[in-house]
Amino acid sequence: MLRHTVFAALSAAVLAAAMPASAQTLRFGLAEDPDALDPTLARTFVGRVVFSALCDKLVDISPDLKIVPQLATEWKWSGDNKALIFKLRPGVTFHDGEKFDAAAVKFNIERHKTMQGSQRRGELSAVTSVDVVDPLTVKINTAAPFAPLLATLADRAGMMVSPKAAQALGDKFATAPVCAGPFKFVERVAQDHITLQKYDGYWNKADIHFDRIEFRPFTDATVRLANLRSGQLDILERLAATDVPSVQKDKSLKFGSITEIGYYGITINIGKSDKAKSPIGSSGKIREAFELSLDRNGINKAVFDGLATPGNQWVSPLSPYYVKSLPVPKRDVAKAKALLKEAGNEHPVVNLVTPTTTDARNIAQVVQAMAKQAGFDVRIQATEFATSLNMADKGDFEAYILAWSGRPDPDGNLYSFHACKAPLNYSGMCNPALDEVLKDSRLTTDLKQRQASWEKAAKIILAERPIIYLLHRKWLWAYSAKLSGFKEYPDGLIRFAGMKLG
Structure with a gap:
């Protein structure tokens, strides 16, 4: 033991001497x-925290959610709004010394769109091609106007990795990432x-x-x-x-x-896998009863000391994008019991996967206690976070507590979770009418038109309940x-x- 202690002390001394x-x-x-x-494969919020130090993006956001330069210094839309043209920062290199330029941007956008297991594919689904105009000018083309594109590139879809390192490491890139x-x-x-x-x-x-x-x-x-x-x-x-x-x-x-600009919610498997055949996955009445058994204000007080904002949509009721005609429903245990009786299952079992983080576990316990009063038997399955995401990907769950950190454009909280083939659609719900509405919301920069599309989307989503939104944290x-x-x-x-x- 003494030998190890002395060795550790000597090592620390040598390291200290070597450091300025x-x-x-x-x-x-x-x-x-x-x-x-x-950045192409990642899904976790904490991964984004690490990427903040590791991988610059084309653009970033300011504290008041304005788009600001990062690897790109300026940008403009084409006259028909079907292309976004970026001027890139000169003199930038990746960590391996390779030059960052328009060709690197083209490589990264195409990698996001085509790589096996890409989580960015849905975010960039509207992008049809990328043109290298000159070494420091790149043009990203879309089939139709795509309003969320700039905000999308302020996150992982806009992160740039070294093409040389990505090609050399292939699917092992995550073990030794090289960014800018x-x-x-x-x-x-x-x-x-x-x-x-x-x-x-x-x-x-x-x-x-x-x-x-x-x-x-x-x-x-x-x-x-x-x-x-x-x-x-x-x-x-x-x-x-x-x-x-x-x-x-x-x-x-x-x-x-x-x-936050994100939310905490409970995703229900209603079409992702065979586990969608569970009582809560197969019955809209049981999902409605489950939501009615929950008191969002009570969850807020018990878990967040009242600091969060209860909500029932992908944006907070404080957001200008919130659909005010569909407010947060109040808890109604009597109606929940009646719905369970109508569904022919007065004591349904709900297997609830939750990450092992403190907030998620506490939410699960409060949800368990509240739902029990309506007749639900909620069984909590606490799981390490990355493992829980893999379970969600595979549909290996019935219900899943998930926090989404949010995006500055509401589309970033919405499309990837609800479009039929989107990579984050863990519920497995596929509604062609909803798909059309989501696509329409992306085709215009006119806020009133987008708001009308989001209201149509809200009516469908809140009725089917693939996600039961709970609240928005601080x-x-x-x-x-x-x-x-x-x-x-x-x-x-x-x-x-x-x-x-x-």
Whole structure:
């Protein structure tokens, strides 16, 4: 034991000697372990947090959800709104030293559209081709006007990876990702840590003050906070709402919050696999009864200390895109019982998959208790988050608690989950009428016309209930008082430029 201790101390001393005196390492506490570190394949929110340091995008968003430059410096639509033309930032390189240019953009968009297992395929379904106009000008063509395209490229669909590395590694790219962000990949140990190192060739390196970032997953919010208080972490995401008052009183910590643009909901398997034959999957009346058994305000108070916003759609009731004619339904246990009786199953079993994160587990327990009063027997199956997503992909569930971090254009919360062949359509519902409405909402930039389409979509979705939307959280962060430059964004992601310790 002494030998190992001495060796560890010597190793630490050697490492410290090798690092500059001003070297800074940011230790970041995640609520889950990310899935694949490949923007084309990735699905998890925490993966997007890591990508914020690893992979720049064509464009980004500001805290007030405006589109701002990143790898592209300017853009414009063609006269017929069927092409989006980007001017690219000169002098940008990937982490392997390869040049970022229009050909790289073309490669990445085509990879997103054609790669086996791509999660971006639905987001970019309207894109028909990509033209390299010149080394720093690229034109993305669509068959028809596609209003969400620019906002879509402000997320993983707009992330650029090195074509050379992607071609060399193939389906193993996620094990050693090469992007064009401020930090480059060093190593990953599953369920333990992901280490990134500052990329000296980064186009905006003057605003990057950390030499390394270590992302560490802790699914238990209490354990995450304990690690922050003890100095093992510098910042954490998704602070438990019940811990907000104590963090605000702690002079060694700072607190940040902002309302999300996403949602928490329960996805019901109604057509994804044979498990759709469950009572809740096969009966609309049972799904309606299940929703009526739930008190969204009660869930908010019990799990989020009242800090969240109850909702029944893919955007918050506070959003200008919310369909006000279809408000949040009130709990009605008596009606729920009557519907179960009509359905011929007064005590249906619902197997509910939930990620092991603190909020999701707590929601599951409150849902279980509430639904029981109407006659439901909810059986909770707690599962590691990435594993639960794989189960959702395969349809290996009856009901599934899922949080979606949200996108600035409502289409990003809607199309990929409800269009017939969209990759995130975990419910398996396929309604041709809904497909037409969703397509119509993408064809125009006129907000009134899009709003009319979303209202039609809401009427179909809220009647069939492939997802029972519950609420919209506040993103809650806690971090060391020594950390400066942190800014809250409604997508819940971190922009590391300008942040520093000391």
